[in-house]
Amino acid sequence: MEELYDGNMELKEIQTLAGHSDRVWSLAWNPATGTSNNPPVLASCSGDKTVRIWEQTPSNRLWHCKAVLEETHTRTVRSCAWSPCGKLLATASFDATTAIWENIGGDFECVSTLEGHENEVKCVSWNASGSLLATCSRDKTVWIWEVMPGNEFECVSVLQGHTQDVKMVKWHPTMDVLFSCSYDNTVKVWAEDGTGDWHCVQSLGESNNGHSSTVWALAFNAEGNRMVTCSDDLTLKIWETDVGGMQSGNDLVSWNHLCTLSGYHDRTIFSVHWSREGIIASGAADDALRFFVESKDGLVDGPSYKLLLKREKAHEMDINSVQWGPGETGLLASTSDDGTIKIWELAALT
Amino acid sequence: MVSGLINANPVIYEKKERRVRSAPSVGDDEHAVEPIDQLEQDLLRVFIFLTFLNHIRDIKDPEHPYSLEELKVITEDAIEVDDNHSYVRVTFTPTVEHCSMATVIGLCLRVKLMRSLPQRYKVDIRVAPGTHATESAVNKQLNDKERVAAALENPNLVDMVDECLAPSYA
Numbered sequence: 235m236e237e238l239y240d241g242n243m244e245l246k247e248i249q250t251l252a253g254h255s256d257r258v259w260s261l262a263w264n265p266a267t268g269t270s271n272n273p274p275v276l277a278s279c280s281g282d283k284t285v286r287i288w289e290q291t292p293s294n295r296l297w298h299c300k301a302v303l304e305e306t307h308t309r310t311v312r313s314c315a316w317s318p319c320g321k322l323l324a325t326a327s328f329d330a331t332t333a334i335w336e337n338i339g340g341d342f343e344c345v346s347t348l349e350g351h352e353n354e355v356k357c358v359s360w361n362a363s364g365s366l367l368a369t370c371s372r373d374k375t376v377w378i379w380e381v382m383p384g385n386e387f388e389c390v391s392v393l394q395g396h397t398q399d400v401k402m403v404k405w406h407p408t409m410d411v412l413f414s415c416s417y418d419n420t421v422k423v424w425a426e427d428g429t430g431d432w433h434c435v436q437s438l439g440e441s442n443n444g445h446s447s448t449v450w451a452l453a454f455n456a457e458g459n460r461m462v463t464c465s466d467d468l469t470l471k472i473w474e475t476d477v478g479g480m481q482s483g484n485d486l487v488s489w490n491h492l493c494t495l496s497g498y499h500d501r502t503i504f505s506v507h508w509s510r511e512g513i514i515a516s517g518a519a520d521d522a523l524r525f526f527v528e529s530k531d532g533l534v535d536g537p538s539y540k541l542l543l544k545r546e547k548a549h550e551m552d553i554n555s556v557q558w559g560p561g562e563t564g565l566l567a568s569t570s571d572d573g574t575i576k577i578w579e580l581a582a583l584t
Numbered sequence: 585m586v587s588g589l590i591n592a593n594p595v596i597y598e599k600k601e602r603r604v605r606s607a608p609s610v611g612d613d614e615h616a617v618e619p620i621d622q623l624e625q626d627l628l629r630v631f632i633f634l635t636f637l638n639h640i641r642d643i644k645d646p647e648h649p650y651s652l653e654e655l656k657v658i659t660e661d662a663i664e665v666d667d668n669h670s671y672v673r674v675t676f677t678p679t680v681e682h683c684s685m686a687t688v689i690g691l692c693l694r695v696k697l698m699r700s701l702p703q704r705y706k707v708d709i710r711v712a713p714g715t716h717a718t719e720s721a722v723n724k725q726l727n728d729k730e731r732v733a734a735a736l737e738n739p740n741l742v743d744m745v746d747e748c749l750a751p752s753y754a
Contacts, residue, residue: 446725
């Protein structure tokens with residue numbers, strides 16, 4: 235795979251999606267789209283309190299806004315996530331609620347509202363099977379919800395452990411292990427103990443070579459044995475676990491610091507995402523997009539990652555989210571304080 | 585709101601006369617440029633600096649009927665502008681070490697800048713080193729844009745900020 239990236243790569247700007255009237259915080263690609271007979275769809279959410287659904291027109295490959303989900307959230311919609319089947323969209327808002335939307339014949343209806351957090355909900359994540367949902371808030375807690383029949387959601391656990399607001403929650407791509415990152419500079423790993431109780435099984439902080447300021451986001455590689463985290467301390471950190479231990483059903487395997495990518499970013503890194511092909515994309519408050527790939531050159535010193543490509547001024551303002559598209563399209567979407575979403579294609583120079 | 589003033593007897597300083605002067609050279613070592621460019625950049629910097637100062641020197645202390653400049657919460661030297669990099673940093677000095685209004689003052693400064701400067705500017709706001717008991721906590725909160733965004737959706741806080749930023753009180 236590595237030889238592919240030794241050649242030059244180019245980043246093509248495909249389209250700018252305008253429509254939100256305030257900063258765009260986050261976006262989510264519908265995982266059930268992007269196949270030959272199913273054009274790619276993504277959802278974006280904004281400080282304008284709305285969610286927009288965007289779809290690519292197959293004939294001309296241009297993106298258009300298919301729906302605006304409004305008049306439900308009363309404050310900023312901070313993040314959104316599609317269920318694995320692509321039927322449901324969960325949206326987390328500063329109004330302290332999480333809304334569940336169902337695509338009914340092309341129309342999106344709010345079918346459930348999850349209440350319980352004391353204040354701003356910052357992130358929502360579905361587990362791999364779609365049976366569990368996690369949310370996190372400025373109230374320092376992480377909630378796990380069980381998806382019941384008839385669009386019912388039951389809170390099965392309230393996880394306390396973070397000492398400051400929790401910025402993001404993310405389920406592991408294959409196991410029912412939950413990861414959260416926080417303003418308290420730590421990443422915490424949560425697992426169920428077999429009796430239905432959830433516990434923090436590991437906390438990755440500064441004393442474990444962790445971050446020295448707010449951890450804004452995390453992402454996993456395709457195999458699920460590596461994790462990347464990004465922070466206000468201007469670094470990306472790569473963590474690794476024993477994939478063999480994971481496959482034997484042991485959820486309690488620990489994560490270890492592999493390497494730190496420092497000196498690349500000038501301001502807070504808000505978002506990071508790992509492509510199926512192994513390329514890490516980052517979006518930061520310096521308006522730039524960066525792409526990193528594992529370097530096989532320096533194996534003597536252990537694994538390392540190198541900068542593959544940097545696009546300055548990718549947006550006019552801070553980049554809040556970067557997400558690779560589904561399938562083998564090489565598409566990436568980014569959101570920004572400038573109110574737009576941009577679609578990019580990372581391709582080998584021909 | 586707080587009951588009673590945190591600093592009942594603040595020291596009042598005279599307002600500076602507004603005049604054009606050369607701005608302090610900030611970060612020039614790192615970004616050495618040719619003399620002619622330097623002159624242009626200085627002019628630009630002074631221009632932005634004064635425009636900017638006109639905006640923020642009239643912000644009122646939430647606790648007192650004096651402007652932040654009269655209380656020396658903000659001085660000219662505490663404002664650094666790097667136009668080439670669209671960067672502004674404001675360092676303010678809370679009136680007392682335990683000033684619980686420090687985050688509100690910082691929020692006022694940030695809002696004023698958000699409303700005045702072109703959006704390409706990156707702004708950092710901080711309390712002067714050694715002037716506040718919980719300096720790093722205040723700085724972290726003031727520069728977390730998610731916390732700022734959430735605060736600015738709180739009507740009570742927005743009212744307080746708008747009151748601080750009211751154009752005149754003379």
